[in-house]
Amino acid sequence: MKLIIGNKNYSSWSLRGWLAAKQSGLSFEEITVPMFGKQWDALKSEDGGTQPSHGKVPILWDDEAVVWDSLAILEYLADKVGRDRFWPKDAVARGMARSMVAEMHSSYHALRGECPMNVRKRFEGFTPSEACRQDILRILGLWAEARSRFGSGGPFLFGTFGAADVYFAPVVSRFISYQIAVPGFAAAYMQAVWEHEWLQAWIETSESEEWVIEQYETIG
Structure with missing residues (x-):
C-alpha cells in the first residue's frame, strides 16, 4: 500500500489517514507531497488514480x-483487518464512537478556520470567537x-486507542498549539494522545520539515 500525505506540520487530514494506516497494522509506503508546492499543483491536475481526490x-x-x-481510508482499512481494531466491541460504545467521528469529519468549522493545525508552533494570546468557543465546549x-x-x-476516549482518537488527534494538537484551557480529565487524555508512540513519531518528523506555510504561522 501507498499513502500520500501532505506536510506533517500542517495537514490534519493527513494525520488522520496516517494514524488509520498505523492502526491497521499493515505495512505501507509513505509519500509526502508538500502543500501548495509544485508537486501539490501537479497532484491536482494529474489524471488517473488521484483524479477523484x-x-x-x-x-x-x-x-x-x-x-x-x-x-x-479508515473504513477501507477496517474492512481489511477487522472492524474491532478500530471500533469498540460494545454496540452502544461503537454507536457513540461512530457518531463522534462523523461529527468531527463534518463539523467544527469555526475551530478549523481559527486554529489551523501547526504541530510545532505555540501561539500566545489566542482568543476564540464565540462560534469557536462553542466548538471547543462541544468537543x-x-x-x-x-x-x-x-x-x-x-x-x-473509549479505553484503548481507536478510530475516535485517530479523528480527535489533530484537535489535541490544536488545543496544545493555541493553548486552549481544558479541565483536568481532558488534559490527561490529551497527554495520552500526545505521548502515544505514533504521535511522537509524527511530531518528530514535523519538527524537522523544512517547509513553512506563512498563512498558518500567525493568528488570523
Whole structure:
C-alpha cells in the first residue's frame, strides 16, 4: 500500500489517514507531497488514480483500489483487518464512537478556520470567537461523556486507542498549539494522545520539515 500525505506540520487530514494506516497494522509506503508546492499543483491536475481526490490528501493506493478521504481510508482499512481494531466491541460504545467521528469529519468549522493545525508552533494570546468557543465546549463535552461511560479500559476516549482518537488527534494538537484551557480529565487524555508512540513519531518528523506555510504561522 501507498499513502500520500501532505506536510506533517500542517495537514490534519493527513494525520488522520496516517494514524488509520498505523492502526491497521499493515505495512505501507509513505509519500509526502508538500502543500501548495509544485508537486501539490501537479497532484491536482494529474489524471488517473488521484483524479477523484481533486488534489486533496490523504490518498491510499492498495493495488487497484484508490481510496481518498480520511474516513473512507479508515473504513477501507477496517474492512481489511477487522472492524474491532478500530471500533469498540460494545454496540452502544461503537454507536457513540461512530457518531463522534462523523461529527468531527463534518463539523467544527469555526475551530478549523481559527486554529489551523501547526504541530510545532505555540501561539500566545489566542482568543476564540464565540462560534469557536462553542466548538471547543462541544468537543470537551463529548470527550467527557466518552471517558466517563466507556473509558475505563485505558486512557483514550473509549479505553484503548481507536478510530475516535485517530479523528480527535489533530484537535489535541490544536488545543496544545493555541493553548486552549481544558479541565483536568481532558488534559490527561490529551497527554495520552500526545505521548502515544505514533504521535511522537509524527511530531518528530514535523519538527524537522523544512517547509513553512506563512498563512498558518500567525493568528488570523
